[in-house]
Amino acid sequence: MSDLLQLLFSGLAQGSIYGLVAIGFVAVFSVREIVNLAQGEYSALAGLSAISAVAAGVPLLLAILLVVPLVIGVSVIIERVCIEPVRRMTPLVSIILTLGVSTALKAAMLLIWGPQARGLPPFPGRDLVVAGISVRSQELWIIGIAVLVAVVVIWAYEHTLLGKAMRACAEQPVAARLVGISPRMATMIAFGIAGLVGAVAGVIGSPIYFSSWDYGLGLGLKGFVAATLGGLISLRVALFGGVVLGILENLVAGYIDSGYRDAVAFLVLLLVLLIRPQGLMLKASGARV
Template sequence: MADLLQLLLAGASVGAVYALTALGFVAVYTVSQVVNLAQGEFAALAGLVAISAVGGGLPLPAVVVLAVGTVVIVAAVMQRLTIAPVKRMTTLLSIILTLGVSTTLKAAMLLIWGAEGRGLTPFGGHDLTVAGVSVQAQQLWILGVTAVVAVAVGWFYERTLAGKALRACAEQPTAARLVGISIARASLLSFVIAGLLGAVAGVLASPIYFSAWDSGLALGLKGFVAATLGGLTSVRGAIAGGLVLGVLESLVAGYVDSGLRDAVAFVVLIAVLVIRPGGVLRQRAAAGI
């Protein structure tokens, strides 16, 4: 039983990182139908910036602000330079454009930080042992911050004027234009949100899973699979998808073969696309966000 609980905890912590990444995909796709393949690079960039900032002697709060701010700016510039100029955006074109941005970011990170993976200093706290299960303080940070962010994102879309405007653009873009909502500004805001979510995921995960110039590739793909489980349009579905994917990976690695961990996401993706392309965990009432 202790082994099972240990695997579930490990899966939930990595699944929380997938969930944050998946929320970034959902934020962008619902507004502009753009599949942002650079989402994983947002996380990798945030982790590397945070590591450099810690090396420069900055305190943790300043490090987090700097890392998140840097990625948000990169996401906004990306939207203005590659997405906004396109008048007729298609999903295929968005994949090509964001893949180009992803490749550019990876090359820049390789040039600046080199090929070696690095880990951010763990956040404060003490590791625990509960009922034979080892609980790392960083895992609690990941789960706790993810829960807070998930609630904040839900509150933003449900309660704020800007969030309701994004929902309107996602559900009825023509009607949104008629009432004066700028789709271009909504798209920019969605990329800012995606950058923020990706940066939080990258900073939280770095102490355990390390950051490297190419670490965003796997994270981005798994975040996309998690978002796909929710139909790419559901906040709750993306969160649930990330947790389910993380737990499945952990169980397969623990009980079958650790070498099959990375294959789980792609098996799940194929199954979803074949059996239920609308998303397994998507709620019927979750039109748009």
């Protein structure tokens, strides 16, 4: 029983990171059907930059506060340079473009930080044992911060005028332009949000999952799979899908074989594609974001 709880708890922490990354995919895809394969790299970049900042003597909190806007800026620049100038964007074009961006980012990170994986120092706090399961304080930080950021992003989409404008662009791009909402602005903001959630995921996860130049590959894949559960258009389902995926992975690793951990995401992706490409957990309605 305590094994199960332990696996569930670890899965929840890991899954909330996937959920954040999934929100990044959905934010960008829902506005202009762009699949941003560089999403995972944001987390690696944030983690590695924060590690360097801490190594240079910057306090942990300040390092995090510096790194998040940095990655948001990188994401927005990628949009301005690689996405905005493209005349006829299709999902396929976006995949090829962002694959190139992702490869370039990975190469740059390998050049700057080298091949070895490193971790940020853990956030303050003491590890606990509750009801027979060990609770690392970093995991509590991860769950708390990830849920907070995800809820703020989802709330903003649902309750602020800007968020509604983003949803309007996603649902009815022509009508959005006719009321004066610029799809270029919306795309730029979406990339900003993608940078934000990616950076936060990378920073909070770094102390236990570590950061390396190629960390974004696996993380991006898992975030993408979580996002497909909501057809790449539902933020709520993306967050939920991330958590479910994290828990599933841990259950498989714990009860079957830890070697199969990374196979779970592929299996889920296959199931989604075979059964309901429009999103496993999304009602077949017009509702988006």
